[in-house]
Amino acid sequence: MKVVTGVVGNDIHVVANRLIDLSLQARGYDVCNLGVNTHLEEFFDAAVETGAEVLLISSLNGEAEGWSREVKLLKANYKTLDDLVMMIGGNLVVGSGNSEDIVARYKNYGFDLVCHQVDLNTGLDLLAAFLEERSQ
Amino acid sequence: MSLLQEEREIILGNEYVDDFDFAEVSEFVTNASKDLFISHHFSQKSKMLVQPRGGFPTYAQQYALYESFVDANVDVLPLTVDSNTRLNDYGTAKKMLRLSEENEMDMLNGYPLVTHGYRTTRKMITHFNKPVSLRHGTPDARLLIETAIASGIFEIEGGPITYLLPYSKNFPLDKALLYWKYVERVCADYSRLNLPINRESFGPLTATLVPPAITIVIQLLEMLLSLEEGVKSFSVSFAQQGSMNQDIVTGAVLRKLAKHYAAEIDCADAAIHLVYHQWMGAFPSNQDYAEQLINLSTVIASMVGADKIITKTREEATGIPTREANAKTVADTQYCLGILNGLPTIVDEQEEEILTLEVQAVMEAVFNDPADTLWRKVFNSIKNGTIDVPFSPHIINKNDMITIRDANKNIRIIERGNVPIPDRSYDYERAQCDLSKDTTGIVNDIIHDIGIMQ
Numbered sequence: 001m002k003v004v005t006g007v008v009g010n011d012i013h014v015v016a017n018r019l020i021d022l023s024l025q026a027r028g029y030d031v032c033n034l035g036v037n038t039h040l041e042e043f044f045d046a047a048v049e050t051g052a053e054v055l056l057i058s059s060l061n062g063e064a065e066g067w068s069r070e071v072k073l074l075k076a077n078y079k080t081l082d083d084l085v086m087m088i089g090g091n092l093v094v095g096s097g098n099s100e101d102i103v104a105r106y107k108n109y110g111f112d113l114v115c116h117q118v119d120l121n122t123g124l125d126l127l128a129a130f131l132e133e134r135s136q
Numbered sequence: 137m138s139l140l141q142e143e144r145e146i147i148l149g150n151e152y153v154d155d156f157d158f159a160e161v162s163e164f165v166t167n168a169s170k171d172l173f174i175s176h177h178f179s180q181k182s183k184m185l186v187q188p189r190g191g192f193p194t195y196a197q198q199y200a201l202y203e204s205f206v207d208a209n210v211d212v213l214p215l216t217v218d219s220n221t222r223l224n225d226y227g228t229a230k231k232m233l234r235l236s237e238e239n240e241m242d243m244l245n246g247y248p249l250v251t252h253g254y255r256t257t258r259k260m261i262t263h264f265n266k267p268v269s270l271r272h273g274t275p276d277a278r279l280l281i282e283t284a285i286a287s288g289i290f291e292i293e294g295g296p297i298t299y300l301l302p303y304s305k306n307f308p309l310d311k312a313l314l315y316w317k318y319v320e321r322v323c324a325d326y327s328r329l330n331l332p333i334n335r336e337s338f339g340p341l342t343a344t345l346v347p348p349a350i351t352i353v354i355q356l357l358e359m360l361l362s363l364e365e366g367v368k369s370f371s372v373s374f375a376q377q378g379s380m381n382q383d384i385v386t387g388a389v390l391r392k393l394a395k396h397y398a399a400e401i402d403c404a405d406a407a408i409h410l411v412y413h414q415w416m417g418a419f420p421s422n423q424d425y426a427e428q429l430i431n432l433s434t435v436i437a438s439m440v441g442a443d444k445i446i447t448k449t450r451e452e453a454t455g456i457p458t459r460e461a462n463a464k465t466v467a468d469t470q471y472c473l474g475i476l477n478g479l480p481t482i483v484d485e486q487e488e489e490i491l492t493l494e495v496q497a498v499m500e501a502v503f504n505d506p507a508d509t510l511w512r513k514v515f516n517s518i519k520n521g522t523i524d525v526p527f528s529p530h531i532i533n534k535n536d537m538i539t540i541r542d543a544n545k546n547i548r549i550i551e552r553g554n555v556p557i558p559d560r561s562y563d564y565e566r567a568q569c570d571l572s573k574d575t576t577g578i579v580n581d582i583i584h585d586i587g588i589m590q
Contacts, residue, residue, distance in 0.1 A: 012305065014529040015344060015586060019579050022538075026575030036529040037305040120583075121576060 001131070002052040004043060006034030009063035016058055016090065016120070023124055024056070040067060040074050047084055054085045054127065062094030064106075071110040085130065089115035089123050140321055147278045147318075152226035154253050161286040164258070166329040173331040174212055174267035174291045175369040178409050178443055185444040186469050187269055188462050191216030191246035193236035195256060198247050202264050204463035209470050212444065213264060215289060217272040217280065218246035224276055226250050245456060250279055254286035261288035269293060269336070275300050275312040281319045285326050291334040291371075292323060295358035297514070298338035301528040309518060309532050313511040317365060324366030332369035335362045336411060339373035343416035344527040344586055345539045347547045348377065348386040349494035349557065353523060355390060356397050356499060357514055363403040364510060371444065373411035376433050378545040378588050385487040387412070387440035393495055412442035419452035420590050426450040429589055430465060434472045438479055445469065494561045498522060501556045521554030540578065541585040542568040550578075 003024055007017050014036050021033045032050045034042055047055050057064065068088070075081055088111045092102055099116050106114040113130055115123040148156040170176045177185060188205060191214070192198050202213055220229040229248040236243045249257060249270075261268055269291040270284045277299075281292055296316040300307060323333040337358040339351055355372040362370055372394050377383055387410060394408045414433035420426050427450050437445045447465045449457035501522045505513040517523050521534030528535070536553025548565045549557060557565075573581070 012303070012529050014342075014527050018527055018535065019582060022575060023579050026579070035305060035531060120579070 001028075001054065002030045002032065002050050003054040003056055004032045004034065004046045004050060004052040005056040005058065006038035006043060006046075007036040008038060008040065008043070008057050008059050009067050010037060011060060011063040012036045013060040016060065019120060020056065020058060023120055027124060027128070029054075040070060044075060044078050044081060047081060048078060052084070054087060054131075056087045056089070056127070059088065059090040059092060062092065064088060064090065064092050065094070068106060068109040068111070075110060085113070085127075085134075086111045087113040087115070087123075087127060089113075089118060089120075092116045140318070143278075143318065144282065144322070148282055150226070150250075150279055152230065152250055153279065153283075154255070156254075156282070156286070161254070162326075162329060164288070165285065165326050168288060168290075168330055169262070169265055170331060171265050172261065172267055172288050172290055173334070174269065174444075175332045175334045175407065177211065177267055178334070178369070178407065181443060184437065184442055184473055185211040186447065186466055186473070187212035187214060187444055188447045188449075188466050189214050189216055189271060190457070190459075190462050191218065191271070193218065193233055193242055193244040193246075193248065195252060195260065197242075199260055201459050201462070202260065202266075204459050205466055206264060206266070208463040208466035210266065210466050212291070213266050213268045215249065215268050215270050215284075216246045217270070217274070218244035218248050219273075220244065221246070221248050221250055221280065222272050222274045224274070224279075249287070250283050254283050257283075257287035257289075267291060273299050273303050275304060275307045276315040278315055278318050278322075281322060285322070285333065290331075291336060292319065293336045293338055294319075295335075295337045296361070296511075297354050297358060297518070297523075298341060301518075301525050301530050301533055302338075302340075302342045303529075305529050306531050309530075310515050313361075313515060316361070317511065320362045320365035320367055323362075324368070327366070327368050332367070332407070334369040334371060334409075335367050336371035337373055339411070340375035340413050340416040341525055342527040343375055345541075345547055345582065346526055347537075347539050347549050348374070348382060348389070348491055349498065349549070349561075350523065350525055350537075350555070352386065352390050352393065352491070352495045353498045353502075354525075356393060356495070357502065357510075359394060359408070360397060360401060361510060361514070363398055363406050364401060367406065369407045369409070371409040371411045373413060373446075375413035375416040376436060377547055378541060378585075379547075380436050380439065381482070381484055381487065381544065382546045383412075383436050384439055384482050385484050385491055387442070388483070389488055389491045389495065391441075393492070397499070409443040410441070411444045411446065412437040412440055413446045414448045415589055416448075418587055418590050419448065421453040423450040426452055427468065430468070431472055434469050435476060438473065438476045439482065490561045490564050493558050497556050497558045497561075522556060524553050524555050538578075538582075540569060540581050541588070545585075545588065 103114045232243040268289045296312040300312045449461040451457040451461045502517045507513045524534040524537040538551035
């Protein structure tokens, strides 16, 4: 299964991105890693080009909030991405916030899976369960 | 007019530069006080030089910072440049400086040197009459370096690899190599007028599980790129790695091989110095623990025999440190150095041999690249993964090397990727580690190994 991943916005935090790449590969995914400092259009373009089934965006220190508001609008410009599984993880807000509110907000932005300050492997287990359920 | 001078006139004709007077700057450098040259202090050296980090937006703040450092008995003053200037966005730097001055609120994360200009900055530097080290992180530092030297800043940190691979995703490496060639030539030319301008490489790189072999290779290559342009004083550097023994071995091999490769290109007359960075990874948020870590770094720097140490502060985990915290580290580090007497000499011949073999193999592979000049060989070697920096965000970096810590916290290479680590060294490195774990286990170990000091 193909996954496109990367860090959204003008964010250069590379460590988690590298570890996500390694962990996805270890779980048998075919990974297209766009790296840090990636804009939304680049994510969607890569999803079209690779035919990916999953888009996994990561973010640290709240960069994602500003960018995510445009997810639905931009994604609507692409004809073939309706079935793309949208996942986001990391530290999704500036400062601290209530996790339930944050998850609800990001689901509203157009994400199927939202992992705010969730351990990497727990997040990837959630993805596996989601994909399993959807295939049934 | 030489091509270089033509290029200089274009660079200094920038709209943000206030009338650069080449003749006046040359005269200033020719007659500058010896005390401003760190190369002078290195040659007179009786102790390890202590240098903090620090840069504030306004002249008044920077001046006050220097006063605090001088009170704390500093040896070398820092001038850390803001991130807009680093990315050549002088327009934004100018606007943010005005906002900082008018609102007494810091809108910049360093001193916007180009915006202040050399006439203003020189007043401060010559007033304190201490050597100043320029800290930036700029791939295209041409204008910045001209402004720095004209201001009386006679140590320039950075390099085309060490200021690019840790900081940028897609600034072209070949451009960075050529822009730094300009910097080396300008430093070399000014060095003929008085004492040598010192160039310093930035050894910490990503400060995230970079194995000593990669650090040393990059230090040596930046040194050679600098010396071949005529620079006569150069500092190689590295940061605390997590194991005292590995730091001592790294220092010994780096020093030995720097001399060796400098002589190979007939530059044995250049002075080579060793600089040690206190821990550059994630710091503990507990400020008392942070001070313990800083103190430990100072002890290791002494064991390594560094010529200069660059300090951190107890506020490292929380952001840009205050003037007070910064000055406190300088005083503490000086005190620690003063009481560190009668240190034993430690030599680990086996580890030195393993590391030397690795560095020599990679250097040989770089030299054997078919390109015609060293900078092109370096470019090709990074592009094809002969040199691979763990956790670099740059698209040109191969990212195939994997490193973890062994039981003694030494950084070990468990996947060499395309880096020509000789089999004997590779087998030795892997034999120190528990390789029975699956990738999930190794990823968890890496997360733990990065946060080792927290």
